Amino acid sequence: MQFKEFLLLSLIGTSTAQNASNLTDALGSENSTLSSLNSLLQQNPQFLQSLGNATNVTFLAPNNDALNAIMNNNTNSSSPISSPGDLDALLRYHILNGTYYASDFGNTSQFIPTQLTNSSYTNVTGGQRVECLADSNNNVTFISALRQNVSAVTNNINFTGGTIYIVNGVLSIPQNVTDTLANANLTAAAGALAATNQTQNLTDGRNVTIFAPNNDAFNAIGSVLSNQTTDQLSNITGYHVVNGTVAYSSDLQNGTLTTENGEEINISVINNETYVNSARLTVPDILFSNGVIHVIDQVLNPNNTSVAPDTTATSATPAYTSASSGTGGIPFTSGVTTPTTTYPAATSAGGQTAEGAAMPIQTGAIGAAALFGGAAMLANF
Structure with missing residues (x-):
């Protein structure tokens, strides 16, 4: 089963959480914006259970438009991306270790470890990192592989174990050295x-x-x-x-x-x-x-x-x-x-914020193959 079909089947159904006492309940309380994510989680009960027990974390929750964009832009339909391991890795890459509110970020980048620690996908001690920074208006940006970035559209949805950002894209798992260098030109x-x-x-x-x-x-x-x-x-x-x-x-x-x-x-x-x-x-x-x-x-x-x-x-x-x-x-x-596709933000300095700090170029929605391609190739090396 290809990833596009796998994701489509996973998105059937909705979450019905009634309160925000834990992370899964908090996600359910935003179901109008996160219904696709909630349905995806419901189809993965083992991960959903671990998510419900999470404490002192920051979850980057892709909104419905972000997940739909993956399906619509998955141009590499031959890429075998239906593995539950791939999906687990992708979701864990969206969980930052520690509770970080928008006011905790500034125009100096922080590189925060995530719960992606599986050695098939990363060899960074403490978990693969996500780069995080914000401008003076608390507009928060999260940067992943090849300096692709997503922006927070809603900050600080709090629950007993931490906080949630609703983001307008899906993070990309960093690739192996060969693919990263090639795709960065x-x-x-x-x-x-x-x-x-x-x-x-x-x-x-x-x-x-x-x-x-x-x-x-x-x-x-x-x-x-x-x-x-x-x-x-x-x-x-x-x-x-x-x-x-x-x-x-x-x-x-x-x-x-x-x-x-x-x-x-x-x-x-x-x-x-x-x-x-x-x-x-x-x-x-x-x-x-x-x-x-x-x-x-x-x-x-x-x-x-x-x-x-x-x-x-x-x-x-x-x-x-x-x-x-x-x-x-x-x-x-x-x-x-x-490479058939290179990423401008990985080969140029990017734009400037009002404070003068370098910010990455917004790269927009990408296909599922780009989200997992590096990880899958790493596992097959």
């Missing part, structure tokens, strides 16, 4: 990791931070990369990976991080811009199944670790002397499958 980084046989280690790894150069950065030093041995390339790619630490943007402060190859990278925060050695961080916090990816505008040089950022430069200067573009196109991309 970081195909050179994906190819470089594959060329140095590091993809599987990152797929199996736990708590990983990757500083991923964009395609232009790889192209800018194509002449250097074409002359590297496999061991030299492995040293370069390893210098962009931090194992054992998930360093979200809110964790990046002046100091150092030790990379996979044992060398340190220098983190500098200057005039609200973050730099890694001399590279500028251009897109922060692309969540993936094992941690987080930050996009940078240079390829880091493990043999030039003391290079400092030039905050006055209008374009990135490679950390490799005498480097130039190669003649064969963007390095490492020839064997990488070009």
Whole structure:
């Protein structure tokens, strides 16, 4: 049974909760807006029971329009997304650990763990994260895979065990490293990791931070990369990976991080811009199944670790002397499958709030395959 049919059958019936003493009762009290969600929960009694016992949680409840949009936009009808495990994972990704009211959020992102802890879907200690922030009017945004975001349309529906936000979309479970890099149009980084046989280690790894150069950065030093041995390339790619630490943007402060190859990278925060050695961080916090990816505008040089950022430069200067573009196109991309859909918010800085903080681009409704595709591929690796 395909997911579209599975979801349609699950949405038959309604919840009839009479009071809001627990989470399921509170959801039932909003049945005119959440009838599709309530019906889906009624068709999954084991999860519904655990939901009723939940305490100190924040539940992000997709409204009827959000769930209907999934059905209407499920363009990949061949994707086998009828697994109860997939559905359980998706629902658990909407449960934040802790009670967070709208007033608890500001324009600095918080990365809050969820009840998605199943190792088939995530290798982040304490549960896969959701990025949360708000503007000065308490308009709250929740950001998931590939910086896709949903907005709260109703805040702070309280019950004895926490609070509920009604949201206008469905969160997407973060994907494995290969799919995340490809869909973020970081195909050179994906190819470089594959060329140095590091993809599987990152797929199996736990708590990983990757500083991923964009395609232009790889192209800018194509002449250097074409002359590297496999061991030299492995040293370069390893210098962009931090194992054992998930360093979200809110964790990046002046100091150092030790990379996979044992060398340190220098983190500098200057005039609200973050730099890694001399590279500028251009897109922060692309969540993936094992941690987080930050996009940078240079390829880091493990043999030039003391290079400092030039905050006055209008374009990135490679950390490799005498480097130039190669003649064969963007390095490492020839064997990488070009994604049919990329996500602009994962490859650009996004808009600005009134306070000047970067906000993601609203990406709208997506198909069921995008919600589960990364998780399903992770399980099949």
